[in-house]
Amino acid sequence: MNIKLVFLSIVMASQITLFAQELITPEKAIALALEHNYGIKLANTDVEVAKNNASVLNSGYLPTLNGNAGATYNVNNSFNEFSDGRTPVDLNGAESSRYNASVDLNYVLFDGLGRSYNYKQFKENQQLTELEARETIENTVIQLFTIYYNVAELIENNNALTKTLNISKDRLIRSEYQFDYGQSTKLEVLNAEVDINNDSINIMNSKQQLNNYKRDLNLVLGNTIAGDFNVYTEVAFNSLYNKSELLEKAKINNINLLQIEKSIAINNLGVKFQKSAYLPTLGLTGSYGWNKNNNNAASFVAVSTNTGFSGGLNLSWNLFDGGSTLTQVKNAKINLEANNIQKEQLQVTIERDFNNAWDDYQNKLNIYRLQIENIKTSKNNFDRTQEKFKLGQVNSIEFRQAQLNLLNAELSKNQAKYLAKLAELQLLQLSGDILNMAF
Template sequence: MKKNTILHLLVLLLGFGAKSQELLTLENAVKIALENNYEITIAKNEVKIADYNNSIGNAGMLPNVSANVVNNNSILDTKQTQGDGTVRQLKGAKNMNLTYGVGLDWTVFDGLKMFTRKERFETLKQQGEANLKRTISTKISDVYATYFDLVQQQQQLQAIDTALLISNQRLTTAKNRYSIGKAAKLEVLNAEVDLNADISNRLKALEMYQMSKIKLNEILARDIMIDFTVEKEINIDPTLTLQPLKEAAEQQNPELQAQILNKKIAELQLKETKGNRYPTVRINSGYNFTRSEASLGFVTQSNGNGFVYGISASMPIFNGMSQNRNEKIAKIGIENASTQVSLFKQNLHAQLASTYASYQSNLNLIQVEDKNVAIAKQNLDITLAKFKIGTITTIEFRTAQENYVTALVRLSNAKYLTKLAEISLKELAGTLNLN
C-alpha cells in the first residue's frame, strides 16, 4: 500500500465520529425505551384491562336492570263451548298479549363469592402491575447492557486508534532510518504490515460498533439508522453488598411478587369454590305494563300496570361430588403455587450469590488491569524511545505496542463485566434505576 493511501485511510478512520452526532445519554436512552418499547406498551395495556375488570359490577355485587318487551300474537280458528251448552265459533280469531316494562334482578347473597371475586380482580390487577414492573426492569436492563457495551467498544476503538498512531509513527521512523541508511527495507515493510493489521482490526471493531448501535436503536423502538455517540466512561458502583440485596429482592423483585400474588389468587379460587356450598338468594322486581286483546271470549280487551316483585333462593344438596372434587383441585393449585414461590426464592438467592461473586471478582480485576495499563504504558514509552535510537528490534517494539493495547482492552472488558454484574444484581433486587 502506498504511503499516501495509508495516511489518507488513517485520517478517515481517526476522523470517524468527529462529525457532529447526537450524544445519547443513558438517561435519555431509558426514557425513549420506556416511551416506545412495544413490550412495555403491551404490558401497560394488560394493566389497563385488569383495572377495567376490577369493578364491583364485574364481581356481581350490583343488580341487573333491563327493559323487557314481549308481544305474542295469534290467528286461530276458535270454537268455544259455554257452560250452558252454547257453542261459539269464529274463524281467524285474532289474539294479542303485550307485556313491557323494567325489571331488576339482584343476587344479594351467593356464599360471599362476589366479595372473593372482587378481591381476586384486585389481586390480578396487582399481578399485572408486577408484570409491568418486571417488563420495564428487563427492558431497562437491556438498555443498560447494550449501552455500556457500546461504551466499551468505543473505548476499544480508542485503544486501536492509539495503536494506529503508534504504528504510523513507527512507519515514519523506519522510513527515515531507511533513507539515511540506518535500517533495512525489511524494517519498513514490517512496519507497513503491522499498520495494515491495525487498520484491519479497527474496521472489524467499527463493524461491531455499528451493529451494536442498530441493536440499541431496535430496543429503543426507533429508526435503526439513527446515528449517535455514547458517554465515554463506565461508572461502577463498588458499594453493593449481598445481604441488603437479598433483603431488597425478597420485598421488591417483581417476578417474586408476581409469584406470591399467584399464590394468593389460588387461595381466593379455593375460597370462591367453597362459596358454592352456601345458598344463593336473589331479589326480583320490576314495573310492567300489560295489554291483551281477543276476538272471542268474555273479555275481549284487558290492560294492567304495576309493580311485580319476588324473592328466590336455591341451595345445592348433591351435585355428583363435584364440589369436593373442585375443592381438592383448588387445594392442589395452592400447593403448587406455594412450591413455585419457594422454588423461585431458591433460584433468586442462587442467582444473587453467583452474580455477586462475579461482581466482586471483576472489581478486583479492575484494580489489577488498571495497574497493568500503567505498567504497559511505561514499558511502551521506554520501548518507543529505544526504537527511535535503534537499540531494540521491531519485534520487541511490536510486542510492547500490542501489550499496551491489550491491557487497555482488558481493563475496558473488566469494567464492562463488572457493570453487567452490577446491573444484574440491581435487577434481581428490584432496585434498578438511573443511579
C-alpha cells in the first residue's frame, strides 16, 4: 500500500506541475536572452562606451574654449624715492588690487594627421567591440541551448521513466493477484515492489536534475520566468547543408576571424599614428580679455583697465626626441606583423575545427537515426516479452530485462537527438551563421 501511495503522489505532482507550466519555445528563449541575459547586457554597455569614444566629441577635431578669471588684493608698506627729485613717499598699509577675466580659444590646425588616424582607430575599435558583443551573443546562444536541450531531454526522460513505473505498477498488481490465487510465490511480489522502488527513485532523481537545469536556464534568460515552465522537445535537422559552402562562410564570417581582421586594421592605423609624430604641429590661439589694476598711491597711474582681442599661430616640430618615436613606430609594425601571423594561424585552426565539427555532426546525426531504429526493435522485443510474461512463458527477471532495454533505448535516443542538435549549432557557430538560423 505504501508503494502505491508513493506512485500516486508522484503522478499527481506531475499532473499539477504540467498544468501550471508555461511553454518556452526556442524562439521565445532567444528573445528573452537577447533582452535580459546579463552577459549580453554588459556587452551592450561596452558597445555604448565604444560609440562614445568614436564620437566627434572625442576626436580632437573640435577647438577648446576656456574661461579664466582672477583677483589679487595686496596691502604693502613701501618707501618710494622718485628720480625727478620729488619728495619721497612713505606708505604704510598701501592697498592695491588686480582683476582679470578672459576667454581663450585653442585649435590644432595640423598635427601630422595624428588625430585623423586616432579618430579612425576609435571607429575601428567601435566595430571591434560590436564584433565582441556578437561573439558574446553567439556564445550565449550555445550556452542557452545546451541547457535548453538538457531540460528537454530530462522532460522526455521523465516521460519514459513514468511509463516504466506504470508498467512496474501493473506488474505488481498482476503479481499480487497471482499470489492471492496461488499462481506465483511471494518472491514475485517482492521483486515487483523492489523494481517499483527503483523506478520511483529514478524519477525523483530525474526530477531533481530537471529542476536544477530549469534554474540554470532561467539564469541564462535573465531570471525572467517567475513560475514553473516547460520547453519544446521537438527538434528539426537540416540535412541539406553543403559542406563546401559552409566552409567558405567560416572563412569569411567566423567571428574570431573577423575580430583578428579588425585588429589588423586598428594596428595598421596605429603605425600611421606613430609616424605622424615625425611631422610638425600647427596651432591657432585666440583670446578676449579684461584686466583692471587698482594701484597704490605711489604709482603714476591710479587705475588702469584693458580689454581686447589677441590671437596667434604657433608651430611646434619635435626634430629629435632621443629615438622614442622611432621605437614606437617599430613596435607598432611588430604588433601588426604579429596580428597577421595570428590570422594565418586562425585560418588553419578554423578549417580544422570546421572539419571536426562537420564530421561530429554527421556522426551524431547518424547515431540518432540508428537510435530511432533501435527504439523500434526494443519496443517490438518488449511487446513480445510482455505477451509471453502474461502467458507465464517468461519469468519476471526476463521481463524486467526487456523493460530496462526499452527504457535505455529511449534514454539513449533522447540523448542522441539533443547531442546531434548541439553539434549542428556548434557547426553553424563556426561558420558564422548561427544567428541566422531558424530555431
